[in-house]
Amino acid sequence: MTARTQEDLAAGPQEGPTAQHRRLFGKKPSSSRFFASAAADVPAGLVVFLVALPLCLGIAQASNAPLVSGMIAGAIGGLVVGALSGSPLSVSGPAAGLAVLVAGGIQNLGFSAFLLAVALAGVLQFCLGAAKLGVIAHYFPNAVIKGMLAAIGVLIFLKQLPHAVGYDKDYEGDLTFYEPDGHNTFTAIIDAFGAFTPGAVLVTVCCALLYWVWPKLQRGALRLIPVQLIVVVGGGLAATALALLRPEIRLTSEHLVALPELANLQQLQAALEMPDFSKITDIAVWKVAATLALVASIETLLSLEAVDRLDPWRRISPPNRELMAQGVGNVISGLVGGVPLTSVIVRSSANVQGGARSRLSTLVHGALLVASLVAGASVLNRVPLAALAVVLIVVGIKLSPPKLWRSMWSAGPTQFVPFATTVVAIVFSDLLTGTLIGLGVGVTMAIRQQQAGAVVQVSDGDRVLIRVRKDLSFLNKAQLAELLAAVPDGCQVLIDRRNADLVDDDIEELLLEFEQGAADRGISVQIDLSPRDLERRAVLMSTHA
Secondary structure, eight states: OOHHHHHHHHHOOOSSOOHHHHHHHOSOOOSSOTTTTHHHHHHHHHHHHHHHHHHHHHHHHHTTSOHHHHHHHHHHIIIIIHHHOSOSSOOEEOOGGGHHHHHHHHHHHOHHHHHHHHHHHHHHHHHHHHTTOGGGGGGSOHHHHHHHHHHHHHHHHHHHHHHHTTOOOSOTTOOOSBOTTSOBHHHHHHHHTTSOOHHHHHHHHHHHHHHHHHHHHOOGGGGGSOHHHHHHHHHHHHHHHHHHHOGGGOOOGGGBOOOOOOOSHHHHHHHOOOOOGGGTTOHHHHHHHHHHHHHHHHHHHHHHHHHHHHOTTOOOOOHHHHHHHHHHHHHHHHHHTOOOOEEOHHHHHHHHHTTOOSTHHHHHHHHHHHHHHHTOHHHHTTSBHHHHHHHHHHHHHHHSOHHHHHHHHHTOHHHHHHHHHHHHHHHTSOHHHHHHHHHHHHHHHHHHHHHTTSEEEEEETTEEEEEEOSOBOGGGHHHHHHHHHTSOTTOEEEEEOTTOSOBOHHHHHHHHHHHHHHGGGTOEEEEEOOHHHHHHHHHHHHHHO
16 A cells, blocks of 8 residues: 555544545455455455464463463454454454453463353343444544554554564553563663663564565566565564574574474363353353453453444444344453454454455464464564554654644644543553543534533623523533623613523522522513423422522
């Protein structure tokens, strides 16, 4: 894709497809022919696999779960959820946002009982989808969703800088501000640039050059080879060359992918752990299951909404179907020894930017994860984390381009403030907490905008007109109280509230108190009511008296 295409993706959808849109992205993929866009989806699936591999391992490690359990969850997210989901571009797998919950659950329950909780969480998720509760995602403002995407881009960039210079203390996939080793996002960067690994820096430079050169060389059949694959292969070759030519700066195992080496399917089966069904009546198991179901569902719905905004063809994914697909995926993951999974924005963004058009790319990435477990470990364990860091840094930059910030600034405070708040809150906390903070700010801004001009005052000598133009709630109490307090003594006041369909009790009591005190100030008060308010106000006056 061109740089212009990537900016358009990151900026989110505009108002419907245009001629320019069709030139950039081509015809809308056919929903009736599954392999119609295989030429685009297979390379994109390979890109997602390369991104997902270290994330599955890193998140499993951070969760104190067996590494193979992260790979299992990633494979199920690709093959099972990918097959059942209605989203053409969303990718599911182990989520960094669940790492703390998973680690705590494993510590309190033990891994086998925790697997039962994962399966039960899947059942609960399926029920949430069947009950059509997926609509919750539609209540998040556009500015907050765009802020979430931009924040993920910023975080990916910041979190991958240490890996790019060979400082691999933090696990791949961490998106929280405070890190397990006691550092935070910024102190880790400071320490990283004081502890360079020369071999990793050389690999990063080589991969960055490949990222710049390869698109210029793509002609004919070479267009089918994604630049991300070239970067990763080039990084692996550079690391191998260093080991041969300059063994003193070779990359050690801590700087490479660490995939468990299983010779065949029998060894994979032996590595799997089954859930402990004897704990099904344990209330602690159900508490963990309910918590996992709730958090995983919210993260899934947020990710789904965000990915739909990246979709060049403006397709809308069914959230209830997604919840049911995630539920089935988590049930199977728990039954075969995997950690819980959600729809994840980092892998989904890589999928979009890799040129994916349909769910086939997600299925390809899942199949490659399975294949890597039983056949590809010896090759993949030569891939430097620095090479993968280059791929992810580019993903991060494209998720938060300057164009997006300029467009949000131009949209005015009601859009920019929730957007920027979401970005800052996510960077300094975590994805879920930051998004909820952004939601709170967005709702507050929307309420203020909706209530602006609800009450106006006009004066003509000793006559004052206070006109209510919109419904009033306790949110307007301060504004109305200020206007009433400023009414001069000895004047005539007309309060016209015929245009208000709803005036809540707080406002009614404020008006009654003003009326009762008006005589002492020599003020005559007349209130014009709509017929529907007469009876209700009479009742309130009797109770207030």
